[in-house]
Amino acid sequence: MEIIKFKGVKKRYYSGTEAIKGVDFSVRKGEIIGIIGPNGAGKTTLIKLILGLLKPTEGEIEIFGKDIKNIKKLERNKIGMVLDTPGLYDDLTIEENIKFWQKVYKKNNNEIWDLIDRWKLAEKKKTLIKKLSAGMRQKVAILNSLSHDPELVIMDEPTSNLDPEARRDIVDFLKGFKGTDKSLIITSHDLFDIERICTRIIFLRKGKVIVDGTLKEMKKAL
Numbered sequence: 431m432e433i434i435k436f437k438g439v440k441k442r443y444y445s446g447t448e449a450i451k452g453v454d455f456s457v458r459k460g461e462i463i464g465i466i467g468p469n470g471a472g473k474t475t476l477i478k479l480i481l482g483l484l485k486p487t488e489g490e491i492e493i494f495g496k497d498i499k500n501i502k503k504l505e506r507n508k509i510g511m512v513l514d515t516p517g518l519y520d521d522l523t524i525e526e527n528i529k530f531w532q533k534v535y536k537k538n539n540n541e542i543w544d545l546i547d548r549w550k551l552a553e554k555k556k557t558l559i560k561k562l563s564a565g566m567r568q569k570v571a572i573l574n575s576l577s578h579d580p581e582l583v584i585m586d587e588p589t590s591n592l593d594p595e596a597r598r599d600i601v602d603f604l605k606g607f608k609g610t611d612k613s614l615i616i617t618s619h620d621l622f623d624i625e626r627i628c629t630r631i632i633f634l635r636k637g638k639v640i641v642d643g644t645l646k647e648m649k650k651a652l
């Protein structure tokens with residue numbers, strides 16, 4: 431089943447910059463996709479289009495088989511997201527933050543409590559978000575994105591600007607999406623992380639898809 435479909439999608443900002451210049455691709459359930467490309471390639475714009483945070487200037491986008499214009503809350507709730515600036519409430523503790531999202535979604539995803547232990551955040555449960563390191567904040571942002579047990583998780587640069595330990599923990603966790611029925615889309619400018627996590631790579635440059643395939647296919651094309 432296709433959960434995302436882009437047909438001739440273009441995005442021009444008000445400034446006139448054409449960030450996405452005619453992109454076609456689809457994503458099937460269970461795929462683990464890495465969107466890679468240099469700064470300014472359009473990775474974040476592409477993700478915001480999928481999330482419905484930006485409207486395409488041209489073309490069509492379908493999410494879960496429906497035109498994105500007609501997506502209801504029910505479908506939106508099947509998506510979890512981590513954007514590049516984690517939208518965390520600085521003055522809450524880790525525990526309060528997690529309880530907040532569980533209240534919002536009325537769900538208790540047990541995976542979260544396992545992750546808190548694995549990521550050694552258990553002893554930090556009563557610590558304010560603003561007192562945490564960048565790596566820990568990123569981990570909390572990832573926990574938030576999973577709080578409603580979404581089918582599709584989208585993360586913008588989940589592994590950049592982190593200390594090596596946090597990066598390793600997060601990469602190890604993301605590797606676990608392979609072989610599940612959950613779909614994952616991450617962006618990165620680091621091929622090393624992408625190749626360990628993803629089964630398919632979309633290489634963007636100047637708003638266009640240059641390669642869409644396996645790592646082998648991408649290396650051949652370069």
Ligand code: ADP
Pocket residue numbers: 445447483
């Ligand atoms: P948000 O989703 O929070 O509105 P955006 O990515 O849309 O974030 O924009 C972030 C800010 O960067 C906005 O204020 C936008 O106007 C500004 N901006 C303007 N020109 C550029 C540019 N060329 N590259 C990146 N950001 C830009």
Ligand code: ADP
Pocket residue numbers: 443444445447448449467468469470471472473474475476
């Ligand atoms: P990437 O995530 O690959 O670095 P972006 O999607 O952030 O690329 O940006 C693609 C292009 O669109 C860049 O030229 C960037 O300057 C421009 N851009 C991004 N956000 C905005 C914005 N809010 N307003 C105007 N231009 C933007």
